[in-house]
Amino acid sequence: MFSSATSPLFTTSVLMVFMASWCVPAGRAQTYDRCQLARDLLHKYKLPANQISQWICLVRWESNFNTSAIGSLNSDGSLDHGLFQISDLFWCDHQQGMDSACGLTCESLRNEDIKDDVICAKRIFRQHQHLTGNGFNAWVAWRLHCQGDTDSYTADCNTSSSSPSAANDSSGADRERKPQLAAQPENPQQSNSNWLWSPFSQAFPTGWLFF
Numbered sequence: 001m002f003s004s005a006t007s008p009l010f011t012t013s014v015l016m017v018f019m020a021s022w023c024v025p026a027g028r029a030q031t032y033d034r035c036q037l038a039r040d041l042l043h044k045y046k047l048p049a050n051q052i053s054q055w056i057c058l059v060r061w062e063s064n065f066n067t068s069a070i071g072s073l074n075s076d077g078s079l080d081h082g083l084f085q086i087s088d089l090f091w092c093d094h095q096q097g098m099d100s101a102c103g104l105t106c107e108s109l110r111n112e113d114i115k116d117d118v119i120c121a122k123r124i125f126r127q128h129q130h131l132t133g134n135g136f137n138a139w140v141a142w143r144l145h146c147q148g149d150t151d152s153y154t155a156d157c158n159t160s161s162s163s164p165s166a167a168n169d170s171s172g173a174d175r176e177r178k179p180q181l182a183a184q185p186e187n188p189q190q191s192n193s194n195w196l197w198s199p200f201s202q203a204f205p206t207g208w209l210f211f
């Protein structure tokens with residue numbers, strides 16, 4: 001009697017655990033959609049509008065938009081982590097993160113939350129801006145692939161924001177280049193459901209909904 005009473009409950013909890021592990025992609029490889037990344041870097045993480053295509057080019061050649069990428073091409077044996085392929089030689093560490101310049105663990109640079117990645121990338125950029133006059137010099141892939149015209153990396157992306165407060169943000173330059181976008185009819189659903197959009201092109205990460 002006891003076992004027959006607990007059996008449905010047990011089945012339910014097993015099912016829930018299974019569904020949870022299925023929905024939360026812990027450490028699973030994720031590919032950030034290129035144009036979504038361009039929009040997020042511009043609107044969510046406030047990178048300058050005139051830098052976006054260079055960041056997209058950099059990410060294309062560093063991680064190919066793989067948020068969990070881990071690179072091992074460095075001759076000194078160090079590893080590069082995440083979307084921006086941030087090095088564990090200095091910027092992140094594998095223990096508590098305390099001793100690293102970004103105060104992060106390298107593992108946290110390989111999850112799908114790129115907020116800490118962007119903060120760290122900005123810090124790296126600032127340091128190299130100070131050292132060399134151009135922050136992008138910190139990234140080998142940028143030096144190899146992104147020093148010329150990078151417009152093609154975002155040319156097909158709609159980077160305009162649906163939020164009215166963005167009317168005066170740095171994306172203004174983009175809209176001036178594409179004035180026809182303003183003539184598009186407004187989709188009233190879009191501004192409401194915007195936060196539900198998955199930035200990843202592969203699976204739908206339910207974990208994202210909690211941000």
Ligand SMILES: *[C@@H]1O[C@H](CO)[C@@H](O)[C@H](O)[C@H]1NC(C)=O
Pocket residue numbers: 029030031066067068069070071
């Ligand atoms: C992303 O990087 C991880 C770690 O290197 C790798 O296991 C995974 O296959 C990559 N995903 C894609 C889509 O390339």
Ligand SMILES: *[C@@H]1O[C@H](CO)[C@@H](O)[C@H](O)[C@H]1NC(C)=O
Pocket residue numbers: 158159160161162163181184185186187190
């Ligand atoms: C671009 O995105 C904005 C905001 O989401 C939207 O209002 C507009 O219609 C879009 N334009 C095109 C051409 O898709």
Ligand SMILES: *[C@@H]1O[C@H](CO)[C@@H](O)[C@H](O)[C@H]1NC(C)=O
Pocket residue numbers: 167168
């Ligand atoms: C946008 O900025 C311009 C000047 O930069 C200002 O005149 C205008 O009032 C601003 N519009 C809004 C909606 O804040």
